[in-house]
Amino acid sequence: MIDACRKKLTEGIDFDDAEFYGNLGFKCGLEIHQQLDTAKKLFCHCPVGYRNDEPDATILRHMRPTLSEMGTYDGTALMEFKTKKQVIYQLYRDNVCTYEMDDTPPFPINQEALDYAIEIALMLNCKLVDEVHITRKQYLDGSIPTGFQRTAIIGVDGWIPYRGRKIRIQQLALEEDACREVEDKRHTIVFRTDRLSTPLVEIVTKPDMLTPHEAAEVDGLLGRLLRASGRVRRGIGTVRQDVNVSINGSDRVEIKGVPRTPDIRTLTHYEALRHKALLELKDELRKRGITTEDFKAEDHEVTDLLKYTSNDRLRALVDKGEVIHAVNLKGWRELVRYETQPALTFADELAGRVRVIACLDEMPNIFVLDGKGEGLGVKEHLRKEVGADEDDALVLIWGPAEDALTGAQEIAIRAKEATVGVPQESRQHMPDSCRTDFERILPGPDRMYPDTDSPPVAIPKERVARIKAIMPPSPWEREERYKKLGIPEHLAADLAINPHAKLFDRLADDTSLNPTLLAEALVQWQKAIKRDKRKVGLNINPRYEESLESFFKTAADRGTPRRALYYAFEKLLYGEDAKPPSPLSANELRTLCKKVLADFKDVHYKTRELTLDFLVGEAIEQSEGRAEPDKTHFLLDSSL
Amino acid sequence: MSDTSDQLKGYRGKAREVLERMGARVWAQVEIETDKGTYEGIILPRAEQADDLHVVIKLFTGYNIGLAVDRIKSIKEKGFNEAHYKIPEQDFPYDPRKPNVTLLGTGGTIASRLDYRTGAVIPAFTPGELYGAVPELADICNLKTKKLFGVFSENMGPHEYITTAKAIGKEIEAGVDGIVIGHGTDTMHHTAAALTFMVQDPGVPIIIVGSQRSSDRPSSDAAFNLRCASNAAARGPVAEVMVCMFGPTSDAYNLLHRGTRVRKMHSSYRSTFRTISDIPVATCTPTEVKPLRKDFNPRRKDRQVKVDARFDDRVAIVYYYPAMKPDIIESLIDNGYKGIVIAGTGLGHVNKPLYEPLRKACRMGISVMMTVQTLWGYVQMFVYDTGRDLMELGIVPCSNMLPEVAYIKLGWVLAHTHDREEVAKMMLTPINGEITEREPHDGYLIFQGGLPEVEEFLKRRLK
Secondary structure (H helix, E strand, C coil), X not given: XXXXXXXXXXXXXXXXXXXXXXHHCCEEEEEEEEEEXXXXXXXXXXXXXXXXXXXXXXXXXXXXXXXXXXXXXXXXXXXXXXXXXXXXXXXXXCCCCCCCCCCCCCCCCCHHHHHHHHHHHHHCCCXXXXXXXXXXXXXXXXXXXCCEEEEEEEEEEEEEEECCEEEEEEXXXXXXXXXXXXXXXXXXXXXXXXXXXXXXXXXXXXXXXXXXXXXXXXXXXXXXHHHHHCCECCCCCCEEEEEEEECCCCXXXXXXXXXXXXHHHHHHHHHHHHHHHHHHHHHHHHHCCCCCCCCCEEEEECCHHHCCCCCHHHHHHHXXXXXXXEXXXXXXXXXXXXXXXXXXXHHHHHHHHHHHHCCCXXXXXXXXXXXXXXXXXXXXXXXXXXXXXXXXXXXXXXXXXXXXXXXXXXXXXXXXXXXXXXXXXXXXXXXXXXXXXXXXXXXXXXXXXECCCCCCEXXXXXXXXXXXXXXXXXHHHHXXXXXXXXCCHHHHHHHHCCCCHHHHXXXXXXXXXXHHHHHHHHHHHHHHHHHHHHHCCCCCCCCHHHHHHHHHHHHHHHCCCHHHHHHHHHHHHHCCCCCCCCCCCHHHHHHHHXXXXXXXXXXXCCCHHHHHHHHHHHHHHHCCCCXXXXXXXXXXXXXX | CCCCCCCXXXXXXHHHHHHHHHCCXXXXXXXXEEXXXXXXXXXXXXXXXXXXXXXXXXXXXXXXXXXXXXXXXXXXXXXXXXXXXXXXXXXXXXXXXXXEEEXXXXXXXXXXXXXXXXXXXXXXXXXXXXXXXXXXXXXXXXXXXXECCCCCHHHCCHHHHXXXXXXXXXXXXXXXXXXXXXXXXXXXXXXXXXXXXHEECCCCCEEXXXXXXXXXXXXCCHHHHHHHHHHXXXXXXXXXXXXXXXXXXXXCCEEEEECCCEEECCCCCCCCEEECCCCCCEEXXXXXXXECCCCXXXXXXXXXXXXXXXXXXXXXXXXXXXXXXXXXXXXXXXXXXXXXXEEEECCCECCHHHHHHHHHXXXXXXXXXXXXXXXXXXXXXXXXXXXXXXXXXXXXXXXXXXXHHHHHHHHHHHCXXXXXXXXXXXXXXXXXXXXXXXXXXXXXXCCCCCCHHHHHHHHHCXX
């Protein structure tokens, strides 16, 4: 169902259409969060690790907004306070301590993590800071028990090369990871603390990607570069990306936690179109004389009016004791259902806010009476009672008294924002990975506060020099060198950021192996074999990488033909003790050719050449690749 | 150096010299050119203990970074933006149907903010600002606030105890329904004991409250503690000096601990305060106070409070350790101390070499009290010879009085009399629970983590 929907939404779109996205003013920036491969957490001595078993204990907390360093409140913080959430944390004795519980102050920052972050910052051509200041970044959604994430800038103003230009890196921060959300229902949210405080680097690019395709490519590039550093954790959940999108006239919107790189294409595309639709809605409102100053919304509690309604659903709500509000959006007739995303309208923007801020998460949570397909038996009566005229739109909302009121207020707030255009929001992706839904208001710099528990850490020049000395060459330096070895451009680029690049360098220096063949094996074969094996459900030997070096040395010594090397390589990945074989001897080859000629004496293709090609192929297959193609061709050619 | 007019607050040495030369000042919005490139941000004040090699700037993203001053080539000022860290202050609403509570501020992290001088948090909110931060207080009571002093709890001492006790007495006589005292947590139990002795039969609740996570953190326990304390003061039935802090580490409920039996038991946990050798007086939430015991002093309307605020600070606690040498005691004698509280081992013991100086101390009229460093349990000096020897020297066993409480009480008693017998009599006549006749079976409960039955319990309850 989702796949079909997704297919329909993506078919026939050129995500790299420079003209189309150029006209929109499409701009995209990335925030990549990558966990570092350290043994311990960032501010305590807990081992890093995941848990899926029953928690050992739970605690309950609440969050309150506090003042920023500059003496102001952060908007997101205040919004999140409105939600009045009970936050439950699940604890595990083995990898969560009183630090993560916010019952012990931080220990000194993990120096291993700091080294890794410096190294990655250098790889990204960042200017390093001379003194690291640990800062608290407020998160009142409960995802961190302290209510803030400890984070520190390590480098700023970096760049990576892409399509002949520079993609600018705004900053690299070293920070602690947050909790994993287990459940969020009504006023209770449950978090698992295992992942909490795992060291990670956050890399923020400038909005330099100009098409969705570029955004996805740069994301992939950064991801591979990080893996190439050898300092990062691998596997599901170890890397997460947020994507920022804006177009001409719209504010930045952040799409949180995009699961897969290819999804960046579809999500940013439809997000840009959502911005366009919201800007059009703004124009439409302006045409009707509704500007930010003239915007009017009236909130009426209408529970009593609906006591005897013929609408069963509404009556059931009243009977349940829920309170119903009607928000009258003056002059909004037929605009609440203005389409903003495929099969979604402005009403969904309202519903998203209500879901998050008023914690009314049973959908549908609002009911729109805006002239389009109204079906309520109470329509005229209700309109009259709340003083709504023809041109107005009513939005009904219901729930426990306090939540219904919060929801009604939020509807008015969000509707008013439509007169400005696109509000700065964090949005979550929907299951189709094309569309987005509200998550929270985008936090600003006001949520930053110095961490008074941690002293600043100076990074002396000697430390930087030590890290530089052991740092691998940058991927772009490697790429140039590989191209000079005659490796095709694409392969060279991939190899340069491959974790086996170091191994390649050694083998290329020490053996007579053809560099392109070696590159293909290390980059493309591995990928293809792993993919095929996954398809048939076979496991890759987790320790195969240890024998790679001796494997290729043997291949060089024996002069293993390409095909035979591929088969042996396949076996190696399965975990078999595979050695690259020698080519067939002259005798063996002669015998084989005779056999092939006899086996297929009745096979005749259109031309002799085609027949010969077929026979050569057969000979190679029968020998499991040990027959050398040139020699086989020569022998068969002369005997056919 | 650190007054507010200093334009280079916190900077010293080389950093100050460079900034001065470039004409830079804190809170200036600047463009700093270095040998690595240009940085834009606001120059922040620097913590005084930090080195003199870096300047701190806040980037437009809100992050702070430090730049080495020896890399700086030039600083261009482009604007000025001084932070004004202030909670929006609002008048506390008055509702004649609600009880009246006075909040006395002494300092501590319940009321704190960032201090650029040290980079740490300092006590600074006027209690009046608390309403701006915790508006829910208005649902509980009418709150009047009075700032007595703004000190960390380690700086609380006899002078502060006396001032506070007198202030409490005045408030009670003026007809207040309950008192809340904002206090740093470290020595909260000392103050609680002192106020128990100095303000007797108060007739209204006197609730001491603080926070383990400062109020500049979203997860702070300050707001919940304040709400619980205000409720206990406004409506609670227990008219005693009590400490009101977290029960579990969860935001679930608070405990009201009797001022003479309470102790801070963890350096950082929220649920750090525990009643020792007994059970707490009550549990408490922002809307409810549920007594756990019946033998408490109930509220009265008579306003007959007895304020007896005095203290002789020539008292010391000696925490005994094996191989302690006589000179420790002798130096106390030589320095004119009038009272010594020993926190002895086991049932109340010290080694033989201390006998001689202790005998001398007693002979010279110094009151020497014995308590136990095990905290839980009674002094019992008849069980072993050592104990009998010590009593013969004139040392007074203080039953199950906590060492800190004995210290406070001895200081208070010595301000009344120096007569050793009279002192002993007063010490051993409990004023409010500092000595109890019996220790219930659940007065000593430290669950041992890791045991299956304990883990089972933890799984089922909020910790």
